[in-house]
Amino acid sequence: MRKTTKILLNVLLVFTFGLTAAGCSSQSTPDKVDSASTYPERNIELVVGYKPGGGFNEWAQAIAPFIEKHLPNKVNVTVRNMPGAGGVIATSHIQKAKPDGYTIGLYDVNGLAPTQLARPDSFDLKKVSWLGTVAVDNNVGSVQAKGTNTAENMLKQEKPKYIVSTRGLASNDSIVGAISLTEMGVKWEPLNHEATSEAVLSVIRGDADILFGSYESQQKYIESGDLKPAIWFGTERNPKYPDVPIPSELGHPEFDQIFDTYKMIGAPPGLPKDVSATLEEAIQKAMDDPEFHKVLDKMDRTPSYLNAKETEERVEKLLNDYSQYTDIVKNLFDKGE
Amino acid sequence: MGFLSQVENVLQIDMMLFLVAGVLYGLIIGILPGLGGSIAMALLIPLTFNLTPEQAIVLLISAYGASNFGGSLTSILINTPGDASNAATAFDGFPLAKKGKAGMAIAAAMVASALGGLIGLIVLDLMIPVARKLILAFSYPEFFMLAIFGLTIIAVVTTGSLFKGLISGLIGLMFAYIGTDPIMGSDRFTFGMDYLWDGIPLLAVIIGMFGITEAFSLFTQNTAIAHDVQVKKGGTWLGIKSVFQNFWLFLRSCFIGIYLGMIPGVGGTVASFMAYGTAVQMAKDKEKFGKGAIEGVIAVEAANDSKEGGNLLPTLAFGIPGGASMAVLIGGLMIHGLTPGPDMLTNNLDITYFLIAAAIVGKIVAMLIGLLLGPKLVFVTKIRGSIMAPAIITVSLVGAYGTDGKFGDIMVALLFGLIGYYMVKYGYSRIALIIALVLGKLMESSYHQTMATFGPEGFVTRPIALTLVILTITSLVWHFIKKIKKKNQIKGELAA
Known part of the structure; x- marks a missing residue:
């Protein structure tokens, strides 16, 4: 009961703070400078390019308190949602922010890489000061659970054309579908939706044939028996779905790995070495923290850590891989015009 | 009625404490223009980390439910909707405030909301x-x-010149098509601005066209909102009574809310506008709407809260959010290991019933608090324009900014404030513009989606679609027949 009262008081407190924060979210009054004035001296903002309610926001909310815990000084790491233009607004905001370590971001690189190739002027992922990767996920193509579509059927082109449920043609999901189906010689057509939820529902209803996306975004629909995986993008089959083929078994080993999706933390270009070292260490310690793993367990999420250097290499590789398929990507954009 | 078994679990002292805290918090968030249920819950989620799943549910769902009540208060009192779905409340709620009947409107809104939610x-x-x-x-x-x-x-809703109503609607459609095109997802009409990729923000437009426009005209006239009338006391009882006097209208609006709330991608804003539209359409005396008809307030508020039940349906049945707020709620539940989806209807059915019970008790508490405090706020309608106008502008702009923290939203709100001011001055319909803005995208994307999947025959071979086709045609034809009849009648009278 005492705990309850305490939490209630907290609720009231936050609600006062929340109101102020909502009113003036540019916030962050510098805290008093500590005598041992090293980084960090004030609150750090973790920018997310999506609204609350999605996977990226969830991860940011979950990891922020643990980065905070492992930083040398006592400052807050607050999550700031800056939705818009599929993450581009947040990304260009970070690109232009001061490289002082007080603005960092959680990047959806798979969505941003193709956008960068198609319109290279608003940001550059190669220039971001990468700090680490918190999650790596496989991609999966899913079909209606009680339907007859399978990867083999699609390769044989049993239907005159397959309808791919997409969420914005510039999104990673659509590009995975576009590249893999086109290269496999399958005739397909996009059916676009504004939100992932509508795209999923369309396959469940049977209006669309297949939907591509990260496993994390489809897991719950697969587990609930509404969707079933038809193709698993990975170097080996998922033991949970032993019947689902991987691209190399369908004759396309080049797709086994290039579509892995990442959640990466980065900072504005030109971040000083000592600051980036402090942040990298805090992220690494957070990722090793058993308490953090407990939180992730509850959320049914799996962490996979890559350090700053590895993260940078992956981004480079990702951009190169995508640029191989520039024609298909461009084609996709051109379809819109 | 499985939820009845869970009501006693909600009526525990600790649960009730969370519930009342959630309701108060939701009311205040709701009163701030621009901040609605989804933001109320998003701000609370980090706090629920240390709570039990049941406590978290009570806190989140009661805050969400109450935010809507707050939103209708500002719609009625200062013509500034708290959230996009409250916009239609202002259509008749504010004219009522101008007539000095704000107390009655507030009471009707509260009761219609609560009962609609139930x-x-x-x-x-x-x-x-x-x-x-x-x-x-x-x-x-x-x-x-x-x-x-x-x-x-x-x-149907445009009074006066139909031609001007159509023009306003077409302008609304033009604004609706700014942003990402629904076929391919590439940007269009954005003039190279990243800001416009997601389209013109609906909420900023609504805040501008109602709140700021109102502030401009208050300022130019320098009078109080209810200036030449006596503000009536004791409107509360009249308001409560009016809901029961219009019970069929109320019930109809509830079902519109439930059905539209149920469909992901259609959303609550559409539900409240539709409820308003059908209220006008089915009324005997259409002329009184927009000038302070209590029926307008009841219809919108009933649909607005009943849609929450509809919204929860896909959320619980598939784990697919019925709207933006539901997406946030799913995130909040997942932190507690509850994955909304078919599981909630089988293994976790108790939790589902508990959630429904908590939402129902929350609504009742919110209504009591709302009825107690709401009518006391009526005094703002007697404050001089030169004091009220700057206050409304401040509150409106903070609200426009607070939604997403974008400076561009402030500019949009101000711009549409001006547009709204001139539209009122020259007799163009703001309501028509907003309805077109809300529906434009849905119409375009679903048209292309139909063509890609069912082809044109989809509109007539599917029973629900066909019913809607018939309804649309009959309602239009009926409307014009009635208009012509009325014209002839007047002509006849003149001739006599």
Whole structure:
């Protein structure tokens, strides 16, 4: 009961703070400078390019308190949602922010890489000061659970054309579908939706044939028996779905790995070495923290850590891989015009 | 009525403490223009980390439910909707405030909201066994016909010149097509600005066209909102009574709310506009709407809260959010290891009933608090324009900014404040513009989606779509027949 009262008081407190924060979210009054004035001296903002309610926001909310815990000084790491233009607004905001370590971001690189190739002027992922990767996920193509579509059927082109449920043609999901189906010689057509939820529902209803996306975004629909995986993008089959083929078994080993999706933390270009070292260490310690793993367990999420250097290499590789398929990507954009 | 078994678990002292805290918090968030249920919950989620799943549910769902009450208060009192779905409340709620009947309007809004919410949740409870089938029955042709049906409402709600109403609607459609095109997802009409990729922000437009426009005219006239009338006391009772006097209208609006709330991608804003439109359409005396008809307030508020029940349906049945707020709620539940989806209807059915029970008790508490405090706020309608106008502008702009923290939203709100001011001055319909803005995208995307999947025959071969086609045609034809009849009658009288 005492705990309850305490939490209630907290609720009231936050609600006062929340109101102020909502009113003036540019916030962050510098805290008093500590005598041992090293980084960090004030609150750090973790920018997310999506609204609350999605996977990226969830991860940011979950990891922020643990980065905070492992930083040398006592400052807050607050999550700031800056939705818009599929993450581009947040990304260009970070690109232009001061490289002082007080603005960092959680990047959806798979969505941003193709956008960068198609319109290279608003940001550059190669220039971001990468700090680490918190999650790596496989991609999966899913079909209606009680339907007859399978990867083999699609390769044989049993239907005159397959309808791919997409969420914005510039999104990673659509590009995975576009590249893999086109290269496999399958005739397909996009059916676009504004939100992932509508795209999923369309396959469940049977209006669309297949939907591509990260496993994390489809897991719950697969587990609930509404969707079933038809193709698993990975170097080996998922033991949970032993019947689902991987691209190399369908004759396309080049797709086994290039579509892995990442959640990466980065900072504005030109971040000083000592600051980036402090942040990298805090992220690494957070990722090793058993308490953090407990939180992730509850959320049914799996962490996979890559350090700053590895993260940078992956981004480079990702951009190169995508640029191989520039024609298909461009084609996709051109379809819109 | 499975939720009844869980009501006693909500009526525990610790749960009730969370519930009252959630309700108060939700009310205040709701009063701030621009901040609605989804933001109320998003701010609370980090706090629920240390709570039990049940406590978290009570806190989140009561804050969400109450935010809507707060939103209707500002709609009625200062013509500044708290959230996009409260915008239609202002259509008749504010004219009522101008007539000095704000107290009555507030009371009617509170009661219609609470009872509407209750009916929505009870229907939700009853529909759980058939939920999945029901949701899957709606596809693109139905969405398209819903949008078209909604647009025909423009013809009905515009008083005065039909021509000007159509122009306003077309301008609204033009604004609706700024942003990402629904076929391919590439940007269009954005003038190279990243800001416009997601389209013109609806909420900023609404805040501008109602709140700021109102502030401009208050300022130029320098009078109080209810200036030449006596503000009536004791309107509370009249307001409560009015809901029961219009019980059929109320019930109809509830079902509109539930049905539209149920369909992901259509959303609550559409529901409240549709409810308003059908209220006008089915009323005997259409002329009184927009000038302070209590029926307008009741219809919108009933649909607005009953849609929550509908919204929860896809959330619980598939784990697919019925709207933005539901997406946030799903995130909040997942932190506690509860994955909304079919599991919630089988293994976790108790938790589902608990959630419904918490929402229902929350609504009742919110209504009591709202009825107690709401009518006391009526005094703002007697404050001089030169004091009220700057206050409304400040509150409106903070609200426009607070939604997403974008400076551009402030500019949009101000711009549409000006546009709204001139539209009122020259007799163009703001309501028509907003309805078109809300429905434009849905209409366009569902049209292309239908063509890609069902082809044009989809509109007439699917029973629900066909019903909507027939409804649309009859409502339009009926409207014009009545108009012509009335004209002839007047002519006849003149001749006599």
